Amino acid sequence: MTTLSDVASAVGVSVSAVSRVLNDAPGTRVSEETRQRILETARQMDYRPNHSARSLRLQRTAVLACVLPDLTNALFSELVEGAEDAARERGYTLLLSRAEGMHDLDDTLARLLGEGRVDGAIVQMPDGLEPESLDSLVHDALPVVFLHAAHPRRTGSVMLDDAAAARTATDHLLALGHERIAFVGGLAGSPSARRREEGFREAMAQAGHAVDEKLVTRFGYRISDADSALAVLAEAQPRPTALVVANMNAGMAALGAARRMKWSVPEDLSVVAVHDAWPAAMTWPPLTTVRMPLRSLGRAAVECLIERLQVGTAADRLLSNESPQLIRRASTSAIEG
Amino acid sequence: MTTLSDVASAVGVSVSAVSRVLNDAPGTRVSEETRQRILETARQMDYRPNHSARSLRLQRTAVLACVLPDLTNALFSELVEGAEDAARERGYTLLLSRAEGMHDLDDTLARLLGEGRVDGAIVQMPDGLEPESLDSLVHDALPVVFLHAAHPRRTGSVMLDDAAAARTATDHLLALGHERIAFVGGLAGSPSARRREEGFREAMAQAGHAVDEKLVTRFGYRISDADSALAVLAEAQPRPTALVVANMNAGMAALGAARRMKWSVPEDLSVVAVHDAWPAAMTWPPLTTVRMPLRSLGRAAVECLIERLQVGTAADRLLSNESPQLIRRASTSAIEG
DNA sequence: ATTACATGATCAAACGTTTGATCATGTCAA
DNA sequence: TTGACATGATCAAACGTTTGATCATGTAAT
Structure with missing residues (x-):
């Protein structure tokens, strides 16, 4: 040294x-x-x-943390790349961290921000938890920007146009002639899942179709949740002919669940999911998805956080310039086709 | 503060x-x-x-870095969990970082170790690169432990029993009656890919079958590499009836490539891959794999690194207590079955 | 010949910790 | 009454930077 x-x-x-x-x-x-x-x-x-000496003297580390519930989720790849790029351009280093539950997250933020290891953090709440639940930590306006969900204290947040994505997915199915469409959602508490459900309902309403409430499930995005969801949908009379799944991983899981129930895709059931990443092309049949601008979301989060650090406050941002894009694969087909 | x-x-x-x-x-x-x-x-x-002040004074950060070529690879999930657990137990924090190419890696290590951000690093070389190629950085014995490959300067490393895993995969196919078995390998430069190829050859030799060199490819693990590999294998006369793929992601890609070539799995071609993670259950057909003790590998890496930090030197370790375990799914079937 | 100022360089404090050395006080034994 | 020692606490230096203040010297203007 x-x-x-x-x-x-x-x-x-x-x-x-x-x-x-x-x-x-x-x-x-x-x-x-x-x-x-x-x-x-x-x-x-x-x-x-020496980094320690410099940050001690300057009272800033030039490091930003990105805390996600699951780093190995393919969906985060793009997001993180966008964030890293933006951080580098602004002279910051991005540090990745995983926090699965509320306790983990509390701990992690305390260590990262409380001990001055980073200047600020980008946080995606674990599934089913809302930002307000960690109010304890945001007490004196910690420099935290939330992904996909706004904190009531307006600490800064970035969101995608989830409603538009769900509308795009639903419109695709409608265009293929489907009318009896189910919505497989995330947990009821999740803000983004809620927004996607709204988008689904809007598209259905605009097409003049009623939403059968029996065809709307909210079990979550885990593999076992897909089994629960499809079990419920199989009971419905008549069965749905198509599914909008609120999340790509859940969409993949839904394909597996459908296969276990001998429900063949896309012949008997079309499936489209929100979000896109490479694993969607590896399933059978390859999954039709709606691509969202995750890279831009990552960039926006970093920019929002830096603004927050410099100005002291940051606005909530909704990314709606790049509209969600349908990636047509083989899991959807025209009805009676 | x-x-x-x-x-x-x-x-x-x-x-x-x-x-x-x-x-x-x-x-x-x-x-x-x-x-x-x-x-x-x-x-x-x-x-x-305050972390900066403390590490400045103590001349140690109690942070270890884990530098991987691709964080969102599902295979790393387990590895990282093992490493995080071990680190926490020993009073260290684990920091994750991504380095795709050689240049990235150089940069990253310079920043992490050179600027004293971390005390040591666990490094998996990007595909196709060997540890000796970053000799420049390990010049004065930097505290780095390599995953899957030993550095000639014996800086410390941890490895899995790759040969055993490939043998397990091959034996499975042999037991199903296959004789004409192909090996889809990683890049020729990769030490772990080399060890897996050896394991494949051992199993074949022990069963008394010659290895047709036309059935051994070494294109790598990317999606497009699978297309190249299967194109070559399709030329062989007679065609192979089964494939050992050296890596799970490559195995998934191989399924896709086979489908594009109208080569049906498992009827005309059985496929088994080394390594297991949840996406393997989402493909069609679900991929038969060989599970390796990645969590233990993560633990071992951290322990090796800490030993290195405390004692100044660390032995290379081969994890061979937990033997690779076959996860039978639907991509393999008996021949003429 | 004095003042004024630009130039090239150093001094010293501060950031928040840790830790060996030191100090003040009291108690006990000789 | 002195010395030895334990106890409870403080002092001060150091870790490697950054940065406002200061110093020494030379040059130009009065």
Whole structure:
């Protein structure tokens, strides 16, 4: 670990001179010759500023945390890439962290923000939990930006146009001639799941079809939840001919559940899910999805957070410029087709 | 941000007293009464030690990095959980990071280790790259433990019994009556892919079957690589009746490629892949796999790294107690069945 | 010849911890 | 009454940076 003073004594100059040159601080007064000597020596000695010392002095770490319920979810890949890009551009480093439950999240935020390891955090609440439930931590306006859900204290948040995505999915099925369409939703508490359900209802209403409440389930996105959902839908008379699933992973799970129930897709049942990532192309049949601008969401989250850090406050943002895009694969087909 | 001196002045006592009590340092001499007052006040004021200050003083961060080529790969989920658990138990925090290529990795390690953000790192090399290629960084014995591959400088590494896994996969196919078995491997440069190929060859030799070299491909694990591999295999005369794929994701991709070539699985072609994670159950047909002890690998990596940090040196470890386990799904069937 | 100012460089404090050294006070033994 | 020692507490330095203040020197203007 070469330090500033190592470089300084190697060059035969003061520590402050070295510091100023390396940061090229505004108003630095140093001769061109020593400047070159300093730069050259620092390079040779492979000097790197110590992060702890610097953040202690500056009272900021230039690190942002991104806390997600499950890092290995393919859906997060794009999101994280967008966030990383934006962070890098603004001179920040992105740190990834996982927090499965409420307790985990409390702990994690306390460690990250409370101990000054990061300047701010982007948080997606674990499924079924709403931002207000960690009010304890946001008590004195911690620099946290929420994904997919707004905190009542308006601490900053970014959201996708979930209603539009669900409408796109539903319209696709309607265009294929389906009328008896089921909605497989997330947990009732989830704001984004709620917005998607609304979008579904809007599309149905606009097409002039009633929504059969027996065809709306809200079990969640886990694999076993798909079994529960399809079991319920199989009871309905008559059975639905198509499904809008509120989430890609849940959509994949629904395909599995349908197969176990000998319900063949897409012949007897069309399935379309919100969100897209590569695993959707690996299922059988490949899953029709609605692609959402996750990369932009990641970028927006970082920008929102940085604004929050600099200005002290940040507006909630709804990303609605890029409209959700249907990715037609083989899990949907025309009715009676 | 409450600091030590905030607490100290609130209690009316020196900073050092507070520090000693809160860390309950060995040989601390403080009256029971003040000890209680300090603890109580610290709790009330929600004091948390500043991470930068502490690591600056202690010259260690108690943070370990885990640098992987792709965080959203489902295979890493288990690995990371094992590593996180082990880290937590030993009083460390695990930081996750992604590095796709060699350049990324260089950069990342420089930032993490060079700037003293972490005490050590667990690294899985990106596909096709071997540890020796970043010799530049391991020049003065940086605290790095490699996953799946040993560094010639013996910097510490942990590996799975890849040969055993490939043998298990191959034996399964042999038991089903297959003889003409192909091996779809990783890139030739990958040590773990090499070990799996050896395991395949051992199993074939033991069963008394010759390996047709035309049935061994080494394109890699990406989706497009599966297309290349299957195109080659389709040319072989006679065609293989079964495939051992060296990696689960590649196995899923192989299913897709086979379908595109109208090669039906498992009727005309059985497929088994090394490694298991939930997406394998979502494909059609569900993919038969060989499960490997990834959680233990994560634990072992952390333990190896900590040993390295404390003792200064660490042995390479091969995890062979838990033998690879066949997960029979629907992508393999008996020949002529 | 004095003042004024620009230039090139250093000093020193501060960020929040930890920890060896030191101090003040009281108790006990000689 | 002095010395030895235990107890409860504080002092001060250090970790590696950054940065406002200061210093020394030379040059130009009065």
